[in-house]
Amino acid sequence: MYVKYTLNDLRRNRGVNSSLLVVLVLSAFLMASGAMVMERTLGSVNALFDQAKPPHFLQMHKGAYDEAALDAFATAHPEIDSWLIEDMVGYDSAAIAWVRPGTTESGTLSASLIDNLFVTQNTAFDFLLDADSTMAYPADGETFVPVAYQQRFGLQAGDELRIRTDVGIEDFVIGGFVRDSQMASSLSSATRFLVSNADFERLRTTGGSSEIIVEYRLADPAQTSNFQAAYESDQSLPKNGQAVTGDMIRIINAISDGLVAIALMFVSLLLISIALLNVRFVIRGTLQDEVHQIGAMKAIGLPNSTISGLYLSKYSAMTLIACVIGGGLAVIASQALTSGMQASYATAPVTALTFLAPIAALVLVFLVVIAICRRVLRIINRIEVVSALVHGSTLNEHQTARRAKRLARRVRRSAFASYGGGDLGRRISLVDLRTEVGQWMLLPLVFMLAVVLITLPTNLLTTFQSPKFVTYMGAPESDLRIDLQFSDDLEQVREEAETALATDSRLAQVRRFANELVETRGIEGWESMRVEVGDYSGDTIQYLRGGPPSTGEIALSVLNADRFGVDVDEAFTVRRDGSEMPLTVSGIYQDITSGGQTAKMSGDATGVVTGYIYYATTSAGQDPTAIATNYGDQFPAMTVVPMGEYVSQTLSYVTNAFFNAAVLAIVFAIGVAALITTLNLTLRIAREKRRSGILSALGFSGSELAAQLRFKAILAVVIGTVLGVVVAATLGEALVGAAISLAGLGISSLAFIPNPLLVYVAYPLLLIAVGTISAVAVSSRLRRGDTSAWLRA
Amino acid sequence: MTLSEAPTTSPALVTTALEKSYHSTEPPTRVLNGIDLAVRQGEFLAVMGASGSGKSTLLYCISGMDRPTAGNVRLGDLDLTELSDRDMSRTRLTKMGFIFQQAYFLSNFNLRDNILLPALKAQPKERAEVEARVDAMLQRFGIAHVADHGITQVSGGQLQRASICRALATKPAVLFADEPTGALNSSMTLDVLDALTGVHRDGTTIMMVTHDPACAARADRVVYLRDGLLVDELDLGTWHQADTSRRDGELLSWLRDHDF
Structure with a gap:
């Protein structure tokens, strides 16, 4: 019986069922894709690591070094499995x-x-x-x-x-x-x-410049941080470059590619919310439409569970079909999505998890949808035979009386009390919207979610692409970044470069920061820490708490402050040139460079300088790109780049991932918005046949009825879109900020740097246009309506 | 005799060779088979016939709520079958009034707003005049005390009298009624019939579809529809209270001739 009912119903309500199926397929598809991309990414990275055997700890260095000291260190540390x-x-x-x-x-x-x-x-x-x-x-x-x-x-x-x-x-x-x-x-x-x-x-x-990497593999990789501390506390070892641990390599690899998977999951979660709202709306509507049948089934003595079972079997079948199709599509899509990843890393071996991850995601989708269906179908238990058969109502006597009382209260005041001769259709529509607010909730909710869906990835993209993002990279806002890395003639190049920079009229302001290695007390004793030493007066970088360091002070990145467990105004000791310096923490800032572990002190460098960074602001009308090329040619040892270029290249992989996510989100949001608007309005037309018939009989033309539906739909769409913009800008920022903070990149408080024209004007207008086009298309059916058939409905 | 030749004064409404088929069935159902009918200015015409004879379809086709398959309908000088949807709607709004078997009202509005709605649409600039007219009608039909009630809070008879008010609020040339007492008990039926008779006395042309002889007995003329064709008519003359039993007897005997 269940199978027969399901097949009949699927055939009869083809339009509504297929729209619902599409939304469910998309949800299942994205959820499964996210799980597969995540599994493949981790699998690829792990497979590459197994074959390539990366070091557990490495230290980069430029210039001369003491090879005997490295030998001695290796001999003294039996935990080293091998080194090179x-x-x-x-x-x-x-x-x-x-x-x-x-x-x-x-x-x-x-x-x-x-x-x-x-x-x-x-x-x-x-x-x-x-x-x-x-x-x-x-x-x-x-x-x-x-x-x-x-x-x-x-x-x-x-x-x-x-x-x-x-x-x-x-x-x-x-x-x-x-x-x-x-x-x-x-x-x-x-x-x-x-x-x-x-x-x-x-x-x-x-x-060419000569560099070395000293690399170690340890017998027990879990001991890496102790080993790092031991390496850094040995003064004789080379360490003027970056030190990296295996975990950092692994995390950075996984995060940059994992972002695609996270974005897919995010999109799918929003889609599932939309699908669930839609399922609820469709089920309630179906029960209302079929209340006479339900009443008849109850009248002949069918138990509630059997009647619910009829409906549940249909939605279970649809969800199952959606999961199968979505899963199939996800297999194809994830192959395309991970092909780039597999080229960079290694082909991930197929394990049980390869199948279990997407299946678990699909099972989750299935269970959540069915749980919601069961919940909505509880209405059937409350339906009374007489109400259903006589009044065609899903409400029991008590609920009907309550609703009638509420409606009576609402209509007591004339709807035309303040009518001054304007568009009567709009007046009627507003009254409808006010009294049927529950039935019109789906559209604003879907558009609100669609705006969030479109806006967040784009906001992340523009934030990470913005030249202002340097404030999250521990750098001041400027037009040019000049990087002078360690070399044997470092000081000579620096002097020449500084003379050129100081006399260059194209530059308005140049700030110099020296990369100095100092030591600080860690868990295992003294360890090295990079400090950027220079002039931090005025408005240089943005601080999360506190302010710039003056003499006797130090500013720490978020991750360093966490690592050493210190906050603003607390004491912090460093060892510089062998002597201890008691300092106070002046401020805490966000930085994603150098693994997020940096510090800033004012004044001049006195210890080991491994390089210099200059931030220059150009004079009005000067082109930073031209200046960068000019200095790059003049000083080959320096890397001179316009700030925007520096941000975009450093973060290119992340921004590429966000770009893909943003495009994907736009496509899905538009598709879903159009689909749900069409589905919702189609159902509304069916449900409002009687109303349309009455108004048509009274002398409202089909065009006027269409205009009323359009007005209501567009108003709902606009309200939803505006709400979505507000939610995305407030709650959305907080949510994404929290996610980014958890990722351990070194950003604990992310403020979006949105493109206002795009997210506050273009996107909302795009969605409103999609809603409007769908509303126009669907409402045009009212023009060809048949009044007598509507009245008989 | 051609039934359409009956009027002696100028006709308000004329149908010529009106046909209607529904193609949604297999084979298509032909409901109206070429109806020629004329309704005089100020006449009260009742259309009778067995269930499925095409009475309601005739009314819907004449009023433009359904499009006839062939033939035409004239309202005064206007050929209704030539009108666009927009013009037909305008004509329905300004020249026609409707009373249905079920009280079709908008549940989001109170009774008075429901009655005001078509009148305000027809005369949006004359709100005060429209409201005064509607309030006078509410008084006349005895429903002023429930004017601000919701439509679920009033009785069937009150709703049907509100239907008459709404139909008259636009001062229509023709009032169409489709089984106006079909859903009412006998005392409410009498209320509604009295109201309709009163409206007719004021000079309104009425075309009423009914299968209730008591309703049809109020009409000046009764036509009989069978299988989509007008087969007979009975001229009863103007209704008077004193004349009731003679009219009823004449009508019932005529109906018996048609196996009604």
């Missing part, structure tokens, strides 16, 4: 060009801001793997290029790579592409090219 020193030669992106033989296609890598490091294949661990996940060994004259560059510049095997060295051009043939477990994530500030031993030795002597 990797020699690298760095070349500026502008010095590397590519050419496709036999064609006119060519280009340079100058758009890339990250360091290009040429290395040879390691022998013990930290391997660079090719497309087959095997260790790549380039022949002489051949190079293996990072997968990230392959994707970004469209490089192919067989292309030529030309490096401009001090003695001329070095030509390489691209033999393939390598996946780099350590530097795969684009949050990484460097990337590695693989060359043969002979080529490496030649490159080392023909220019």
